[in-house]
Amino acid sequence: EDQVTQSPEALRLQEGESSSLNCSYTVSGLRGLFWYRQDPGKGPEFLFTLYSAGEEKEKERLKATLTKKESFLHITAPKPEDSATYLCAVRLHGSGNTGKLIFGQGTTLQVKP
Amino acid sequence: SQTIHQWPATLVQPVGSPLSLECTVEGTSNPNLYWYRQAAGRGLQLLFYSVGIGQISSEVPQNLSASRPQDRQFILSSKKLLLSDSGFYLCAWAGGNTIYFGEGSWLTVV
Incomplete structure (x- = not known):
């Protein structure tokens, strides 16, 4: 069964304390891995798409990396405004449709000043 | 630029009542459209x-x-709501290889 698992479920950091969020996947064939940020009561906001092992993408304090089994979202020197839930999702080969994604349950990040 | 609108943003409905959630997309034509649900403690x-x-x-x-009565309109409906239908409903559209989400509609069935 295709599955996406995120860890930890919750993460509390002090401002400036770097860390990483993990997204591991067991899928029949990966056609893209997505990271989203979701603020409470809001829709997910697109961050990155990764397509192949070894690929990396950066945006401000965030860097996403991809291996054949997992992806990491590295947060460098986080600020309180980085507090949110971070969602990971995968698109499968043969899904036949761009928007059919399988999501993990998310990691809720809290950054304290 | 493309935008996606959902309404209502929040609603509380009794069990057995009907439901209609609407989603419209602007700035694009013939989009692929999606309805996702996010239940408490679960993924989309x-x-x-x-x-x-x-x-x-x-x-x-x-x-x-x-x-989907029109090109850029997507509607989610129910004739009789169940308690288990409670959740956060998100409309999304596919732009290139990326999926963009609306702001969501919170549904509480009581």
Whole structure:
């Protein structure tokens, strides 16, 4: 069964304390891995798409990396405004449709000043 | 630029009542549209998708239905709500290889 698992479920950091969020996947064939940020009561906001092992993408304090089994979202020197839930999702080969994604349950990040 | 609108943002409905959630997309034509649900403590789950007017595919059996009466309009409906239909409903559209979400509709069935 295709599955996406995120860890930890919750993460509390002090401002400036770097860390990483993990997204591991067991899928029949990966056609893209997505990271989203979701603020409470809001829709997910697109961050990155990764397509192949070894690929990396950066945006401000965030860097996403991809291996054949997992992806990491590295947060460098986080600020309180980085507090949110971070969602990971995968698109499968043969899904036949761009928007059919399988999501993990998310990691809720809290950054304290 | 493309934008996606959902309404209502919040609603509280009694068990057995009907439901209609609306989604419209601006700034693009013939988009692929999607309805996802996010239940408490669970990840987003794809409910329906549509690749064109009148074309609906269902991903999971449920008490809900979807319709696409116009190119940029996607509607999620139910004839009789169940308690288990409570959740956060998100409309999304596919732009290139990326999926963009609306602001969501919170549904509480009481």
